Amino acid sequence: MIDFKKHSGIHSIKTEQVLNIPLGKAWDFFSSPGNLEEITPLNMGFQITSELNKKVYAGQVITYKIGILPGIKSSWVTEITQLKNQEYFIDEQRFGPYKMWHHEHWFKALPNGKTLMKDEISYKVPFGIIGSLAQQIFIRKKLKSIFEYRYAALERMFNGG
Template sequence: MIDFKKHSGINTLSTKQVLNVSLEEAWDFFSSPENLQRITPEDMGFQITSEVSHKAYAGQIITYKVGILPGIKLNWVTEITEVKDRAFFIDEQRFGPYSMWHHEHWFYQLPDGKTLMEDKISYKIPFGFLGKIAQKVFIKKQLKEIFEYRFNTLEVMFNEK
């Protein structure tokens, strides 16, 4: 499920997915920055350019190259601002394509042993009126495609065992 909302000039994308793995297994996978490339569409040319620790930690800076449009790759710098083991972590853009990017990753153990994963991304597009047009024309569509790809990839990885 992917949901978009807009409030006070900020866009919010929310997703939920149940994974057929324990909370520990889900946390081990998602809190490891090097796994992000595995769940990002190949055509984006996503590449981590910094050294990364095996596990995310508060204060960690991660740099990437990412294709936002065909033939256009940008540098993107995020910081892991907060981590609570096996519960959530937050990354925020420090430099990149957005005026603001705040991504919350939440994990909940379900009674049946599965894990509910929720993402909440609050973001703001630069360039005023032109940014609003870009959001309507392609940014929202691109983000939806990225998170649909991620959903489908995770279904194969964790739910079709």
């Protein structure tokens, strides 16, 4: 499920997915930044450029290169601003393609060893009316395709799909 909304010039995306793995295994996977490449479309040219610790921690700064348009790469710097072990972590853009990016990753143990994973993203596009037009024409579609790809990748990896 992917839900898009807009409020006060800020766009939000909410996704959720049940994974057929226990909470500890889900947390281990998602709290290891190096695994992000496995669930990101190849055509984005996504590359982590900072040294990585095994697990995320509050205050950690992670740098990336991403393809924002064909042939155009952008640097992206995020910080893990908050973390509660096996419950949630939040990354926020410090520098990058958005005017604002706030991404909450939530995890909850379910019966029978499954995990509910939720993402809540709030973002604002730059460049005023030009950015708003870009949001309508391709940014929303691009983000939708990224989260659809991620959903399918996680289904294959953890749900036998």
